[in-house]
Structure formats: structure tokens, C-alpha cells
Amino acid sequence: MAIRYNRFDSERFVSLFELWGRKNPSYEKHFEDEVIKRLCDFGKGTNETSDSKAKVLGAGYEVLIMAFFIGLYSNKKLPLNEDLDIKDLGQPIQYWGNIDSKKGRRAYPKLREYMFIALLAKTPEIDWYELDKGRCTPSETVNALIMTMEEYINYGLTVIKDKMDEDETYFINQNAFLNLIQDLTFPKNDTLSPKDDQPEPLD
Amino acid sequence: MIIKNISIENFRSYYGSNSMDVGEGLTLIIGANGDGKTTFFEALEWLFDTVDNKPKVDIKYISKKKIAELMPNESAVVKVSMTYESDRNEKIVEKSFKFTKAPDGSVTTSNFMHCIYIQNGNEKEVCEGDTAKRLFDIDFSVSIRKYCLFKGEQELNIFNKEEAMSYLVETFSKIRDFDPYINFTSKAQKWSQDAADNAMRADRKNSKEAERLRSLIKNELDFIRDKGEELKNSQKEAVNFTTLLDELEKNKESSELLNSTNNRIETLKEKIAKAYNSISENYTFRLLDEMWILMGFEPIAREYGDTVANLDKEQRRMEREYQREQGAKKLAGKMQEEINQGFVPLALNIPDENTMREMLHDEVCKICGTPAPKGSVAYNTMKKHLDDYLASLKDTHDNEDEEEDTLFKHEYIRELANRYTVLHNSMNWLTRLPIIIKTEIEKNRRSHDIADDLQARLEQEEEQKRKILAQTDGLSEEQLVSAFNNISEWWRQKNQAENKSDFLKRQIDEHRKKLEEYQEEYSQISEESLAATYARTSIAMQRIAEAFLAAKIHNKREFLAQLEDTTNNYLERLNRGDFRGQAHIVEKADESAELMLIDTDGTRIYNPNTALKTTMYMSLLFAVAELTTVKHEDDYPLIFDAPTSSFTAAKESDFFGVIGEINKQTIIVTKSFLNENADGSSSIDTKRLKAIKGKKYRVEKKRPFNDKNLATIETRIEPIN
Numbered sequence: 001m002a003i004r005y006n007r008f009d010s011e012r013f014v015s016l017f018e019l020w021g022r023k024n025p026s027y028e029k030h031f032e033d034e035v036i037k038r039l040c041d042f043g044k045g046t047n048e049t050s051d052s053k054a055k056v057l058g059a060g061y062e063v064l065i066m067a068f069f070i071g072l073y074s075n076k077k078l079p080l081n082e083d084l085d086i087k088d089l090g091q092p093i094q095y096w097g098n099i100d101s102k103k104g105r106r107a108y109p110k111l112r113e114y115m116f117i118a119l120l121a122k123t124p125e126i127d128w129y130e131l132d133k134g135r136c137t138p139s140e141t142v143n144a145l146i147m148t149m150e151e152y153i154n155y156g157l158t159v160i161k162d163k164m165d166e167d168e169t170y171f172i173n174q175n176a177f178l179n180l181i182q183d184l185t186f187p188k189n190d191t192l193s194p195k196d197d198q199p200e201p202l203d
Numbered sequence: 204m205i206i207k208n209i210s211i212e213n214f215r216s217y218y219g220s221n222s223m224d225v226g227e228g229l230t231l232i233i234g235a236n237g238d239g240k241t242t243f244f245e246a247l248e249w250l251f252d253t254v255d256n257k258p259k260v261d262i263k264y265i266s267k268k269k270i271a272e273l274m275p276n277e278s279a280v281v282k283v284s285m286t287y288e289s290d291r292n293e294k295i296v297e298k299s300f301k302f303t304k305a306p307d308g309s310v311t312t313s314n315f316m317h318c319i320y321i322q323n324g325n326e327k328e329v330c331e332g333d334t335a336k337r338l339f340d341i342d343f344s345v346s347i348r349k350y351c352l353f354k355g356e357q358e359l360n361i362f363n364k365e366e367a368m369s370y371l372v373e374t375f376s377k378i379r380d381f382d383p384y385i386n387f388t389s390k391a392q393k394w395s396q397d398a399a400d401n402a403m404r405a406d407r408k409n410s411k412e413a414e415r416l417r418s419l420i421k422n423e424l425d426f427i428r429d430k431g432e433e434l435k436n437s438q439k440e441a442v443n444f445t446t447l448l449d450e451l452e453k454n455k456e457s458s459e460l461l462n463s464t465n466n467r468i469e470t471l472k473e474k475i476a477k478a479y480n481s482i483s484e485n486y487t488f489r490l491l492d493e494m495w496i497l498m499g500f501e502p503i504a505r506e507y508g509d510t511v512a513n514l515d516k517e518q519r520r521m522e523r524e525y526q527r528e529q530g531a532k533k534l535a536g537k538m539q540e541e542i543n544q545g546f547v548p549l550a551l552n553i554p555d556e557n558t559m560r561e562m563l564h565d566e567v568c569k570i571c572g573t574p575a576p577k578g579s580v581a582y583n584t585m586k587k588h589l590d591d592y593l594a595s596l597k598d599t600h601d602n603e604d605e606e607e608d609t610l611f612k613h614e615y616i617r618e619l620a621n622r623y624t625v626l627h628n629s630m631n632w633l634t635r636l637p638i639i640i641k642t643e644i645e646k647n648r649r650s651h652d653i654a655d656d657l658q659a660r661l662e663q664e665e666e667q668k669r670k671i672l673a674q675t676d677g678l679s680e681e682q683l684v685s686a687f688n689n690i691s692e693w694w695r696q697k698n699q700a701e702n703k704s705d706f707l708k709r710q711i712d713e714h715r716k717k718l719e720e721y722q723e724e725y726s727q728i729s730e731e732s733l734a735a736t737y738a739r740t741s742i743a744m745q746r747i748a749e750a751f752l753a754a755k756i757h758n759k760r761e762f763l764a765q766l767e768d769t770t771n772n773y774l775e776r777l778n779r780g781d782f783r784g785q786a787h788i789v790e791k792a793d794e795s796a797e798l799m800l801i802d803t804d805g806t807r808i809y810n811p812n813t814a815l816k817t818t819m820y821m822s823l824l825f826a827v828a829e830l831t832t833v834k835h836e837d838d839y840p841l842i843f844d845a846p847t848s849s850f851t852a853a854k855e856s857d858f859f860g861v862i863g864e865i866n867k868q869t870i871i872v873t874k875s876f877l878n879e880n881a882d883g884s885s886s887i888d889t890k891r892l893k894a895i896k897g898k899k900y901r902v903e904k905k906r907p908f909n910d911k912n913l914a915t916i917e918t919r920i921e922p923i924n
Contacts, residue, residue: 015618056487065491073499097491104485106492114497117626120619121507128514128619129521132611141615171487178486178495185499186637 017116019142021094025064025150029085031157036063038164039171056171058105060089061096065111066177067156068149072118073184077151078158119145122152204343204839205868207293208286211920213266213279214249215242216904218917225840225870229863229897232872232920235885239902239918240872244354244844250283250298251348253336258315260300265310271914275306289342295320296339346374347839350827354844356813359820360798361827362788368796375830376762381755385748392744395737399726402734409728416725423718427711434707437700438792444697446791451690452809457671458687461680464668471661478654482647495640501633504626511623514616519550525610551592559589763788763796766826770798773822776861778815781854784808786819798823813849818858821846825867840868847873856891863896887923899923 027036040057057063071077080086093115097108126144130136163170163180170176206225211217216239223232234240252259269279284297301314319335321328330338343351349370353359361367373379403413451458483489490496554562554570562568563585568575575581672680719742726738770786784800791797800808800819811819821843828841847855855875862869876892877885884906892899901921909915 016615017618017622062491065496069496072503105488108492108494111491111494111496113622113625114494114500117507117622118500118503120622121503121510128616129518129611131615132518132613134612138615174484174486176487177490181490181496181498 014138016138016142016145017113018094019138020116020119020145021112022092023142023146024088024090024092025146025153026080026086026088027064027150027153027157028080029087031161032087035067035157035161035164036060038168039063039160056174056177059091059096059099061091061093063157063160064089064153065096065115067153067160068115069152069181070156070159070184071152071154072122073181074155074159076155077148078155079151080154115149116145119148123148205288206285206840206870207288209247210282210284211243211246212282212299213269214246214264214281214283215239215266216268216916216918217242217246217920218266218268221918221920223900223920223922224898225868226898227868228866229859229895230868230870231859231876231892231895231897231899232870232902233874233876233887233892233899233923234872234902235874235877235879238904240874241354241844242918243902244352244842244872246283247285247842248352250285250296251343251352253317253339253345258300259298260312260315262302262310262312265302265312266917267913268915268917270302270304270310273304275304278303287342293322294338294342296335343839346370350824350841351839352842353824353846356817356820356846356848359817359824359846361820361823362796362798366795368788368790369794371827372759372762375827376759378755378758378762381751381758385751385755388744388748388751392741392748395741395744399734399737399741402732402737403725403728406729406732406734413725413728413734416721416728420718420721420725423714423721426714427718430707430711430714434704434711435792437704437707441697441700441704442792444693444700447693448690448697449807451687451693452807454683454809458683461668461671461683462687464664464671465684468661468664468668471657471664475654475657475661478650478657482650482654483643484647489643495636497633498636498640500636501630504630504633507626508623511616511619515620518611518616522610529608551588551595556589556592559585559592563589760790762830763790766823766830769826769829770819770822773825773865774819776865777818777822777858779857779861781815781857783815783818784811786822814847814851814854817846817849825865828867838868840870842870842872844872845874846871847875850875852891856894859895889923892923 040055040060040063057066093112097111099105099107123144126141127136131138131141159180160171163176205227208222208224210220210222212220223230232240232243249259249264264281266281273279278301280299280301282297282299284295284299286293286295288294295318297316297318297320299314299316300312302310302312304310317332317335319330319338321330350361361371400413400417403417404410406413486495558569562570562575563582566574566576566582568581568585573581575585668680672683722738722742726735726742729735767786767788770788774783774786784802787799787801789797789799798819800811800815802808824841828839847858850858852875859871859875862871876888878888879885887901899922901923902918903921905917905919907915908917
């Protein structure tokens with residue numbers, strides 16, 4: 001009899017979500033200095049408090065999440081340039097958004113599930129019947145998902161870098177990422193974010 | 204002393220020789236800022252300065268223009284002179300010094316001269332140096348000069364200095380005339396007392412009793428002296444607290460206003476803090492922490508739902524096709540009819556068992572809303588669907604251990620479907636998320652508006668506070684607040700000091716009586732003796748001394764009352780047609796005085812406007828001048844530099860009009876009556892000035908001049924006709 005894996009009743013079943021969670025998406029190394037280190041406490045450990053007021057994000061993965069959604073909402077994937085050095089954060093996706101020890105921050109592990117769903121929806125090249133038939137492996141499928149993710153991130157990082165090249169302090173404004181996401185998801189005339197003449201936040 | 208003429212030569216901006224005749228009444232010297240008004244005043248200060256014999260020569264007095272003009276080794280003179288009349292003689296007082304320009308451009312001074320020229324018939328007598336100084340001090344005594352030159356409005360209140368009143372009274376009233384009598388009688392009392400004591404000692408019979416009384420008298424005198432000191436301190440303390448309370452009374456309204464303003468400021472600050480606390484604008488974090496970043500996720504979720512539904516549907520179709528192809532007859536047989544119908548039937552477990560039973564019981568298909576009575580095609584279809592489902596359950600249990608041949612070995616599509624079920628529960632939230640975010644941003648915006656509004660109100664309150672503090676005669680906020688808080692303590696201490704003073708006065712009076720008794724007893728020890736005569740003489744002398752002292756005090760009060768009356772005369776004239784109140788000189792226990800305005804009901808008028816204050820102080824000066832003229836039998840001038848800077852134009856005209864009519868030599872340096880022209884220069888308002896009696900001069904910088912080079916500045920004095 002053929003073995004039917006069921007995530008709910010078999011210890012041997014490993015869901016795609018779990019497999020995906022073990023992965024470390026890669027990015028082009030140059031983005032580390034150009035974007036990641038400039039926006040977050042990269043390399044300081046997630047529990048440490050940012051000692052720089054200019055850093056608008058906490059852990060390195062937060063930059064990648066922002067970049068991912070920019071790519072996703074732009075509906076633009078940009079394959080990684082294979083001629084360049086590639087790197088990853090060394091922190092698997094399953095840990096992203098788990099830490100809430102920073103002052104005023106909250107954990108957001110559920111966001112990973114939405115990212116995963118987006119990847120499932122936006123990776124049409126996966127032949128799911130072949131996967132269920134056992135003719136291709138879950139690992140190959142997850143690799144395809146990760147590639148989609150990396151391409152969205154790659155595009156997003158390019159967008160962020162362009163903004164920072166134009167104005168180094170662009171993202172210090174607390175409205176900057178909000179405006180960016182909002183511009184990608186809503187028509188221009190249906191703005192959500194505060195007007196430009198609103199005072200800067202107090203904190 | 205009446206000034207006839209003033210000449211200024213090479214003194215600062217007064218280049219060359221400048222001269223003006225001075226009238227017996229008002230002389231107005233009009234000039235704009237920087238035109239040399241104050242320099243004119245300073246030239247007179249320099250001339251009048253005879254405090255010591257030092258030459259008072261300073262290079263800063265020399266006209267820069269004159270220095271620039273001199274050739275190397277050439278000299279010129281700085282000179283200020285004044286022609287005046289004193290004791291019906293015309294005299295000229297003059298101060299001068301020579302200055303020489305060295306080849307290197309530096310300047311040295313020499314030949315300081317202080318002279319008085321006295322016109323004696325056709326001859327001119329000259330006094331120099333100390334003689335000139337002494338003579339000038341007689342003609343224009345140093346004590347009078349204190350009440351002669353006044354710079355600005357601030358200096359006009361002569362009572363600002365503590366010793367001013369006693370100085371004024373001592374100098375200008377006749378009470379000094381009492382001093383020799385008081386001194387003599389006091390000394391005579393001492394002499395007769397000593398003589399009585401000596402005589403008593405010689406009287407052996409009564410010496411013991413006399414010794415006892417002397418000792419008692421000494422004790423009483425010591426007691427009265429000590430308590431007198433204590434009384435003085437107590438009275439001083441009471442005066443201090445009265446002054447503080449007066450200040451407080453003056454600023455009571457301000458104190459109360461400040462207090463309530465501070466309370467409002469506190470409340471506003473709390474509200475602002477609350478408004479700011481309610482603002483959460485760290486939107487970058489909220490994109491992640493509150494998953495606002497999913498604001499555009501709804502279409503992706505729907506896309507995912509469609510994908511999963513299609514995959515699931517297709518997978519089921521493929522599975523059935525596979526089963527049919529594999530010849531799974533039982534299952535294929537069951538499905539054959541359905542497949543032939545050209546559509547894929549619902550899974551057997553949809554709707555669930557309970558729903559199926561309910562629909563059969565109610566005889567209605569609740570999916571399409573059609574009645575399905577027993578026996579109808581619809582009823583039978585539903586019944587068959589339920590039976591098939593129950594059979595499939597049985598099959599599953601029956602075949603659990605049997606090997607099953609299926610097309611799909613894994614259930615990853617089912618994982619996708621399960622994930623969609625979970626996602627489906629969040630769809631409502633995802634749909635509402637943009638609204639949630641918009642509401643939050645609006646809330647923050649409103650909080651900002653509230654905070655801004657509160658901030659604006661806070662600024663208004665702070666402004667109000669600044670205004671209150673600006674109107675409180677230089678008192679700091681702490682002083683005002685502490686005044687508000689300390690009032691009861693000050694009242695207590697003031698009352699305590701006053702009560703103590705009363706108590707001490709009573710004590711002193713009692714002991715004075717005792718002293719008198721002992722003195723009387725002492726004088727009666729050996730009646731008819733010389734000692735008794737001396738003792739009685741001593742008592743008489745003491746009483747005479749006390750009488751003179753009382754007369755002195757009475758005279759002082761009379762002088763002050765007269766001064767007050769005269770001051771009010773002038774005050775009335777200087778404020779004709781305007782509110783003025785009444786000037787009142789308050790004598791304090793520490794021998795200082797204060798000039799204040801009171802209302803008709805005797806209550807004090809706090810914080811009168813500056814113009815009224817100025818006229819009050821000037822009235823006192825005119826009054827002092829008038830009263831002292833009587834004593835000195837000679838007049839002296841009053842010279843003011845810019846005394847009316849707080850006056851309105853109309854008030855100024857009235858003021859100068861009155862001064863012009865007063866029979867008093869007054870020189871006023873002012874920038875009144877000037878209209879500013881478009882090119883920065885100024886011209887005289889001749890229409891207004893015409894109404895003023897007296898001599899009028901214009902001091903003005905000669906044009907053109909270089910605005911950066913002092914050596915091009917030259918002040919000219921021109922009479923105005």
C-alpha cells in the first residue's frame with residue numbers, strides 16, 4: 001500500500017511550510033552595505049537595542065521582508081545576478097518575526113504564513129500534481145518557492161537602494177515605508193498616509 | 204545761580220566753538236539720536252564735577268574731527284565754559300585743557316585749567332585751581348548739584364537712595380538750626396549731672412542713698428538705651444515687612460494672575476503629554492508588528508484561493524479518471540453516471556452528514572432552496588448522496604488494511620487547501636485592513652490637531668505669563684509665587700514686629716517715668732544743698748534738650764508737608780486735564796522716604812503709568828528747587844536729559860507748555876518735536892514747537908558725514924526762531 005503523508009497524523013510528514021521555514025533566502029552581497037546595514041542593527045544580534053537612532057528597522061530580516069513585499073506588490077521579480085557574490089542572513093525564515101523583546105516591539109510570526117501563501121500563489125511553475133504523484137520532491141518545490149522569494153526581495157532591495165541613493169535619510173521618516181507600500185497597493189488618489197505637512201513623530 | 208550762556212569747544216562731537224544763550228525760564232535743546240544731546244549733558248557734568256582736585260582730563264573728550272585736522276605738533280584746546288549770575292555778579296566758570304598731535308598721530312594732553320572769571324566793573328578778576336573750585340562750590344553748592352542734573356527718567360526719583368530724605372531735610376530745611384541748642388542742652392545736662400554727683404559724694408550723710416539712686420538711674424538709663432536699640436530694630440523689621448507687603452499689594456493682582464496662569468499651563472502641559480502619548484506614528488514598525496504590510500494582500504489571497512480551488516477540483520477529477528481507467532469497477536460504476544452527466548460531482552462529504560439528514564427531514568434542498576418532497580427526484584438524489592457517503596465510510600473502514608491504488612501518493616495540495624481554510628478566516632480582517640490603517644492614521648492626525656491646538660493655547664498662556672512678569676517692576680517669577688505663598692507669614696512677622704515695637708515703647712515709657720522718679724528723688728536727697736540744685740538743673744536741661752528734639756522733628760514734618768503741598772501744585776500743573784492722583788511723601792521708620800501716588804480716599808495707586816510717575820518725580824524736583832531757593836536766597840537751574848521718553852506727543856506738548864510757564868530756569872535736552880524724513884534725517888515740528896515758551900535750539904550733525912568715520916562728525920548748535 002502506498003504511504004499517504006498527512007501532516008496531522010503522521011510524524012513523518014514534513015509540510016512544505018516547515019521545509020520552507022528552514023531555508024535562508026539569499027541576496028546579492030553588495031546590498032548588505034548599501035541597504036541592510038544602513039537600515040537595521042545588522043550583525044548586532046536581535047536582542048540588542050539599537051544604539052543608533054537613525055536605524056529604522058531591527059533585525060536584518062526586517063529589511064528583507066520589506067523588500068519582499070515591495071517586490072510582491074510591484075509584481076516584479078528580479079533574478080539574482082549570478083556573477084555577483086551572494087549571501088544570506090544565516091537566520092532561517094522560521095525565526096523571522098519571533099523576537100518581541102525589543103522595547104515597544106511585538107512579535108509577528110503569523111506574517112510568515114502570509115508570505116508563504118503569496119509564494120504559493122506566485123510560483124506558477126510548480127506542478128503540484130507531479131508533487132502529489134511523487135514525481136518531483138518537496139525539496140525541489142521549496143527551492144522554487146525560495147527562488148520566487150529571492151527575486152521579489154532582490155527587486156525590493158533595488159527599489160530601496162534607489163530611494164536611499166536619492167536621499168540618504170529617506171527612510172528615517174516613519175511615513176517612508178508606509179507611503180511606499182501604499183503607493184504600490186492603492187491608487188494615488190486614495191491615500192492612507194499622513195499628509196507631508198504633518199509633524200514628525202515625537203519619538 | 205542763573206545760567207546765561209554755555210560754550211563748548213572741541214568737546215567730543217562739538218567741533219570748534221559752539222555757544223548758546225540760556226533763558227531764565229525753559230531752554231529746549233532738540234536733537235535726534237546720535238546728534239550730540241547726551242554729549243551736551245556730559246559736557247556740563249564735566250564742568251560741574253568738582254568732587255576732587257584731579258584734572259579729569261581724558262582723550263575721549265577730544266573732538267576726533269579736530270584731531271584729524273591738526274598738523275603734526277599742532278595744538279588745540281578742549282573747553283567748556285558757562286557764564287552765570289550769582290550774587291548779582293556775572294561770572295564765567297571754565298574748564299579746559301590743551302591737546303597736541305604728535306608726528307606719529309598720537310595725542311597728548313596738557314595745561315588743565317579750572318578758572319572763574321569775575322566781572323568787576325570794567326575789570327575782570329581771575330581765580331584758578333582750588334580757589335576757583337571753592338568759589339564755584341559757594342555759588343553752586345555740591346548739595347544742590349545733586350538735585351540739578353538728571354539723565355533719563357530712571358534717575359528722577361531722588362528718594363531711590365535710602366539716605367536721600369535725611370540729606371534733603373538736613374540740607375534744605377531749617378532743622379539743622381536746632382542742632383546747636385540740642386547739643387548745648389545735652390552737654391549742660393551732663394555737666395550739671397556730673398556736678399550734682401560730685402556734690403552728692405561729698406555729702407557723707409547721704410552718700411549711701413545717693414549711691415543707690417545713682418545706680419538705679421544708671422540701670423534705667425542702660426535699660427532705656429538697650430531697649431531703644433531693640434525698638435529701632437523692631438521698627439526697621441516692621442518697615443521691611445510693610446514694604447514687602449506693599450510690594451505684594453502692588454503685585455497682588457499679578458500674583459493671583461500668575462498663579463492661575465501657572466495652573467492652566469500645568470493642566471495644558473498634562474493634556475499635551477496625554478495627546479502626544481496617544482499618538483503612535485512609528486509606522487515602519489507597525490507595518491511589521493501589526494502586519495499593516497498586508498494592506499494589499501487581499502487580491503493575492505483571493506488569487507491563492509482560486510488556485511487552490513482549481514488544483515483541488517482538478518486533482519479530484521484526475522483521481523476519478525484514474526480510478527475509472529484502472530477499472531475500479533465499484534467506484535467507477537458509482538461515478539460513471541455522474542461523469543457522463545458532464546460535470547464533476549461534489550465530494551461525498553459535502554454537504555456534511557448532519558446537513559444532509561436535516562434537508563431530508565425537512566424535505567427541502569437547502570443548497571438551491573427547492574422543495575424536495577419525499578419521492579421526488581431531488582429527494583431521491585439527496586438520499587442517494589447520503590447513502591453513498593455512509594457506504595464510503597464503511598468502505599474506508601473495511602478497506603483500511605487493504606492496499607489502495609491511487610494516482611496521488613502525497614497530499615501537498617491538501618496542505619494548500621487547509622492553508623486556504625485558515626486564510627479564509629482572515630479574509631474579513633484583510634478586507635478591512637486598509638480601513639483600519641486609515642482610521643489609525645486619522646486618529647493620529649486628530650491627536651496632532653488636538654496637541655497643536657493645546658500647544659497654541661499653551662503659547663498664549665506663556666505669553667500671558669511673560670506679560671504679567673513684565674509688568675511687575677522687575678520681580679522674578681519665584682518672588683511673585685513666593686509672595687503669593689508667603690503672605691500670611693509676612694503678615695504674621697509684620698504684626699509680631701509691630702507688637703514688639705508697641706511693647707518696647709510701653710516699656711521704655713514706664714522706665715522713663717521710673718527714671719524721672721529716681722532723678723526727682725535724687726535731687727531731693729539733700730534739699731537746699733548745692734547738689735540738689737545741680738540735680739534739678741540737670742533735669743531741666745534734659746527736658747529742654749528733649750523739647751528742642753521734638754521741635755526739630757516737628758519742623759522736619761512741616762518741611763515735608765510743605766514739600767508735599769508744593770509737589771502737588773506742580774503735579775497739578777503738569778497734568779492739567781488728566782488724571783493725576785495726589786503725591787504723598789511717606790516717612791519710614793528707617794529714616795528713608797517714599798514718594799507715592801494716592802487716591803482721594805487715601806488708598807495707594809499702584810503702578811501708575813510712566814508719564815504720570817515721571818511728572819510726579821519732576822514735581823518733587825521743582826518743589827525742592829522752589830523751597831531751597833527760599834533758604835539759599837538764590838535760584839539754581841534744573842537740567843534734564845530726555846526726561847519725557849515715555850510721553851505721548853500730546854502729553855509732551857502740554858508738559859513743555861507748562862514748564863515754559865513756570866518761573867524756573869530749566870534746560871531740557873530732548874528728541875521731542877522732531878519728525879523723521881524719508882532720507883533718515885529729521886525736521887522740527889515748528890507748529891507744535893511754536894506753542895512752547897522759551898529758548899529753543901537744534902543740535903544736529905553737520906551733513907554730509909561718513910557714517911563709519913567719527914572724524915567726520917561735527918555737532919552744530921543752531922537757534923530755532
